[in-house]
Amino acid sequence: MRIHLAFAAALAFAATSLAPAFGAPPEKIGLMGLNNSGEVGIVTLTARGNKTLVSLSVQGAPKGVAQPAHVHRGSCDNLNPVPAYPLQNVVNGRSTTLVNAPLSRLMSGHYAVNVHASTKNLKRYVACGELVR
Template sequence: MQEEEQVEGAALFSEITLNEQNNSGQSGAALLTDLGDGTTRVVISAPSPFENLQPAHIHSGTCENLGGVVYPLANVEGGSSDTVVAASFGDLAEGTFAINIHMSAEQSDVYTACGNI
């Protein structure tokens, strides 16, 4: 996991870099925050040249070897998404997962940005 931090009296969090894929022009970051109750908040900020809703997911594997969807995330709309997933921060940090943004629901096989957790 990239840049994991603990601030005294605050939740554990990590910022993930989302790298452009397929010359999409889209990149950004995802902030994962431990909510302390076995859930994790995932906030995506990835300005998009596209006006449509973009599906986003946490997949098993890495950006280089992406597996299946493990946790669906809220669609990226206007470059942002905010979701609480039923996974502990520790499970996400210790596993092999990637956050992936798709071009659209119709073009879900076209990936626009991805970052390894």
């Protein structure tokens, strides 16, 4: 019985090891479509110590097209075009990146996440969300 409990505990640990380590709930931010892209989504930010796991889930993204995504300083209406933190390209609506910045900094009200149409059409923004609580 003790062995079974230990095994169950190990399984539970494995199942939860991707969850926040110390109980801080993930932040969820909406991505609104821009320029009639039809792309909307959610950014999920989860603390990982001094880093943050940033995941994008985008609906309406074109299949098989790599869409660059970044954390930028500024707001969606007034974005500093120089990326502050690069994210993995959105492909088929998905992107996950471990960003080298704490969640508290990303959620400080000074940043936004945007998605670009494609690597060849970076200037067209297709979705944006402001990282504010």
